[in-house]
Amino acid sequence: MGRKILNSFHWLGFSFLEPLVRLIRGEEPKKNGLIIFRKVIVPIASVLLFLGVCNYFAHYLYAVERERKIEKTLATQGEEAALAMQECIDSGDLSCKPNSLPSPGDVWNGAVTLIEDHKTISADKEAFREKTAGINAKRKAQGKEPITYTGRPSFVDQIMTSLETVFAGFLLAALLAIPAGIVLGLSETLRTALNWVIQIFKPVSPVVWLLLVSMVVKTILASADMDKSFVISFISVGLCSMWATLVNTAMGVSSVDKDYLNVSKVLRLGVFSNVFKVILPSSIPLIFTGLRITLSVAWMVLIAIELLAQSPGLGSFVWEEFQNGANDSNAKIIVAMFVIGGIGFALDRMMMLVQKAVSYESRA
Amino acid sequence: MEIVTDTKVMLECKDLTKAYPTPTGDFVVLEDFQLQVKEEEFISIIGHSGCGKSTLLTMVAGLNEITAGQVLLDEVPINGAGPDRAVVFQSPSLFPWMTALENVMIGVKQVFPHATKAQRNDICKYYLSKVGLADAFHKKAIDLSQGMKQRVGIARAFALKPKVLLLDEPFGMLDSMTRVELQDVLIDVWSKEKITAIMVTHDVDEAIFLSDRVIMMTSGPYAKVGDVAHIKLKRPRERHTVVEHPNFYKYRQHLLTFLDH
Ligand SMILES: Nc1ncnc2c1ncn2[C@@H]1O[C@H](COP(=O)(O)OP(=O)(O)OP(=O)(O)O)[C@@H](O)[C@H]1O
Numbered sequence: 042m043g044r045k046i047l048n049s050f051h052w053l054g055f056s057f058l059e060p061l062v063r064l065i066r067g068e069e070p071k072k073n074g075l076i077i078f079r080k081v082i083v084p085i086a087s088v089l090l091f092l093g094v095c096n097y098f099a100h101y102l103y104a105v106e107r108e109r110k111i112e113k114t115l116a117t118q119g120e121e122a123a124l125a126m127q128e129c130i131d132s133g134d135l136s137c138k139p140n141s142l143p144s145p146g147d148v149w150n151g152a153v154t155l156i157e158d159h160k161t162i163s164a165d166k167e168a169f170r171e172k173t174a175g176i177n178a179k180r181k182a183q184g185k186e187p188i189t190y191t192g193r194p195s196f197v198d199q200i201m202t203s204l205e206t207v208f209a210g211f212l213l214a215a216l217l218a219i220p221a222g223i224v225l226g227l228s229e230t231l232r233t234a235l236n237w238v239i240q241i242f243k244p245v246s247p248v249v250w251l252l253l254v255s256m257v258v259k260t261i262l263a264s265a266d267m268d269k270s271f272v273i274s275f276i277s278v279g280l281c282s283m284w285a286t287l288v289n290t291a292m293g294v295s296s297v298d299k300d301y302l303n304v305s306k307v308l309r310l311g312v313f314s315n316v317f318k319v320i321l322p323s324s325i326p327l328i329f330t331g332l333r334i335t336l337s338v339a340w341m342v343l344i345a346i347e348l349l350a351q352s353p354g355l356g357s358f359v360w361e362e363f364q365n366g367a368n369d370s371n372a373k374i375i376v377a378m379f380v381i382g383g384i385g386f387a388l389d390r391m392m393m394l395v396q397k398a399v400s401y402e403s404r405a
Numbered sequence: 406m407e408i409v410t411d412t413k414v415m416l417e418c419k420d421l422t423k424a425y426p427t428p429t430g431d432f433v434v435l436e437d438f439q440l441q442v443k444e445e446e447f448i449s450i451i452g453h454s455g456c457g458k459s460t461l462l463t464m465v466a467g468l469n470e471i472t473a474g475q476v477l478l479d480e481v482p483i484n485g486a487g488p489d490r491a492v493v494f495q496s497p498s499l500f501p502w503m504t505a506l507e508n509v510m511i512g513v514k515q516v517f518p519h520a521t522k523a524q525r526n527d528i529c530k531y532y533l534s535k536v537g538l539a540d541a542f543h544k545k546a547i548d549l550s551q552g553m554k555q556r557v558g559i560a561r562a563f564a565l566k567p568k569v570l571l572l573d574e575p576f577g578m579l580d581s582m583t584r585v586e587l588q589d590v591l592i593d594v595w596s597k598e599k600i601t602a603i604m605v606t607h608d609v610d611e612a613i614f615l616s617d618r619v620i621m622m623t624s625g626p627y628a629k630v631g632d633v634a635h636i637k638l639k640r641p642r643e644r645h646t647v648v649e650h651p652n653f654y655k656y657r658q659h660l661l662t663f664l665d666h
């Protein structure tokens with residue numbers, strides 16, 4: 042039982058919880074105590090320290106901004122207006138709050154607002170669905186398009202859109218890069234001949250990919266009735282992120298252990314068996330390492346691409362908040378930052394699990 | 406060169422030459438190498454490190470290009486590698502993502518394409534049991550010990566029903582206990598199948614215990630057959646009777662004297 046728990050921790054990458062369980066079970070208290078200190082207490086302390094520093098810095102910037110605002114009013118509108126402004130700021134009135142780096146408390150409030158906002162919008166959507174259910178059923182019977190909700194998406198909706206886009210892009214990258222990598226890996230001629238493509242396109246910035254893709258997509262889908270910005274952003278994400286998988290697959294396929302290939306020759310395996318039973322299985326670990334890099338690159342470039350492509354998602358959320366400049370916009374941007382970081386981390390962990398599950402090497 | 410007349414010649418190397426191109430000109434490992442192996446004969450090849458034993462064996466296997474000369478298998482020149490010349494490599498070279506059974510099966514499928522699934526299964530299980538792996542059919546190759554892996558390697562080779570079995574220091578990576586165990590396994594399976602075998606080894610005792618003939622190669626470059634010892638110990642052989650046989654030390658002395666030069 043205890044073993045099982047520990048094993049599952051290990052698999053999930055929560056091995057830092059292991060000593061805690063051991064300590065509770067009374068195993069080697071001194072050693073496990075030290076491990077807990079190192080892996081649990083110190084990290085928690087570092088989080089608190091981080092929050093403290095942020096808080097201090099935020100308050101410092103706030104004070105600077107406040108001073109500047111009052112001075113500006115003094116210079117332009119006179120002493121009375123400046124005094125009024127000072128009073129207004131110190132009373133905590135949101136309308137005259139100086140716009141600076143939000144403190145951890147502001148960020149927390151921003152997160153709460155976003156969740157409240159999501160609840161309101163969800164309720165609104167639900168109400169809309171109920172209201173239009175009858176009409177939509179009728180429209181469907183008449184063969185017309187149903188009426189859809191066109192209100193503002195909530196923060197959670199934006200997250201879901203971003204996840205959809207990143208998965209579509211990742212899938213595209215995998216579908217392009219793995220077969221291409223296999224072909225390149227098998228043929229030394231092609232590998233040498235096409236090396237320039239990889240070398241040139243790999244370092245191209247996501248922004249340029251976006252422009253390139255939109256040039257093409259705009260023409261091809263000019264009349265098609267679909268969400269062009271989604272198509273453009275997921276294709277750009279795919280093209281940006283596929284290179285790691287392509288390179289790794291080609292490398293895995295071209296560097297299969299010579300002994301395996303000799304066995305395959307002795308057995309006179311056909312081309313199909315040789316590729317699917319020998320070459321691919323032996324390159325699986327490298328391919329999945331590539332896929333893991335691809336997914337993290339995809340997530341990283343996605344935000345920038347959404348921001349530029351004006352396609353819905355976390356990227357455009359951040360951009361809109363920045364443009365919007367409401368007094369809690371900065372806090373919301375920081376919330377988005379942590380959400381982006383957290384999701385990136387979760388995606389990476391997920392890929393790590395898959396990688397462990399398919400790898401024949403790391404079993405012990 | 407030896408003239409063998411009484412039984413059919415299964416494998417013949419005729420004027421076999423191997424030169425590896427190097428920046429400073431060709432490096433000739435073997436030149437005009439001659440060898441005949443009779444059907445059901447077990448021969449060993451010994452010689453100093455780097456004299457070209459592996460080169461010879463891989464050329465016979467079809468895994469290494471022949472510079473000049475011929476390898477005849479059953480009087481037909483070989484063309485590339487094939488399952489009629491099964492190889493047991495020094496490193497077991499099992500596919501680690503497959504089970505022991507699957508590792509044998511992949512070859513059996515190639516050699517017996519018309520057999521039913523059940524028949525193929527029986528063949529694989531028969532040979533795996535023969536090498537002592539009756540309870541490890543479904544273990545992943547990666548989870549097997551080095552000795553067990555090499556057992557699978559032996560089962561895989563015999564299951565191909567080859568005309569010739571090629572072994573390149575098959576027990577070189579094993580500890581001496583396991584090595585002795587596996588020599589017994591090999592001689593046991595071999596005595597039932599009587600497949601023509603060529604084994605490269607560094608171990609003089611192993612060569613005497615297993616072979617009918619030990620070929621001693623001169624040091625390269627331009628390696629040739631330097632001397633031949635006929636091991637006339639009757640089969641089936643038992644380890645302790647072989648060691649106690651008065652001729653055993655004569656053979657041993659013969660081989661060691663050659664290697665000392
Ligand atoms: N691919 C190659 N290119 C150039 N030279 C090679 C190549 N392979 C082997 N040689 C050389 O050919 C000679 C014979 O090598 P080989 O591996 O056949 O020796 P060996 O008798 O099997 O040695 P060992 O007992 O150490 O296994 C060596 O001198 C080696 O350096």
Ligand SMILES: [Mg+2]
Nearest residue numbers: 458459460573
């Ligand atoms: Mg060798």
